[in-house]
Every structure is written in structure tokens, then in C-alpha cells.
Amino acid sequence: MKKRLTKVLMGFFMIISLVPAMTANAATGVFTPIVTSSIIVLSWTMQPGETTVQIYQNGIYIATVANTNNYPVSGLSPCTSYYFEVRGTGSYSSTSTPWVSTTGCS
Numbered sequence: 001m002k003k004r005l006t007k008v009l010m011g012f013f014m015i016i017s018l019v020p021a022m023t024a025n026a027a028t029g030v031f032t033p034i035v036t037s038s039i040i041v042l043s044w045t046m047q048p049g050e051t052t053v054q055i056y057q058n059g060i061y062i063a064t065v066a067n068t069n070n071y072p073v074s075g076l077s078p079c080t081s082y083y084f085e086v087r088g089t090g091s092y093s094s095t096s097t098p099w100v101s102t103t104g105c106s
Contacts, residue, residue, distance in 0.1 A: 038078065
């Protein structure tokens with residue numbers, strides 16, 4: 001009985017120790033400090049332990065970046081709305097922007 005209780009408690013504490021890693025965000029507060037007619041710069045705050053993120057534009061993968069908290073997206077069309085997501089690798093989750101429109105509307 002004592003061995004069984006010890007095993008159950010050890011399993012419980014192992015699961016609890018994994019919860020922070022599984023629920024941590026790759027990045028928080030993604031925002032766009034620079035928006036022009038053809039470039040949008042994405043910036044975010046990395047979480048402890050995360051070094052690599054993947055960038056998605058309108059749901060399509062465009063890049064993987066490491067050891068940085070910003071990324072310039074170029075070659076965009078003027079007066080067009082885009083949606084970006086910054087996804088962590090491994091067990092980290094993601095953060096996203098609202099729709100962002102490039103400038104240059106006539």
C-alpha cells in the first residue's frame with residue numbers, strides 16, 4: 001500500500017511539474033511598431049526558456065526566427081489587411097495580432 005501511494009504521488013508531481021511548460025506562451029503582446037505601404041514589423045516579448053518562434057501570415061507559415069523579438073515582413077501590398085501569428089516551437093503556444101492594414105490607400 002505504501003509503495004503504491006508513493007508511485008501515485010510521484011506520478012502526480014511529475015504531471016504538475018509539466019504544466020508550466022505546456023501552458024507557457026512563446027511570446028506575449030505581439031504588436032506592430034512600424035507599418036508602411038509594403039512593410040510591417042512584428043515585435044513581441046519572449047518567455048523564459050523560449051528561443052525560437054515561427055511566424056505565420058494569414059495562417060500561412062513564412063519564417064522561423066531565433067533569439068530575437070522582432071521580425072520585418074516585407075513585400076506586402078499597399079492598403080491591404082494582414083493577420084500575423086507568432087507560434088512557439090515545442091510545447092509553447094502562440095500570440096497573434098489583430099488585422100493590420102498597410103498604408104498607401106488612395
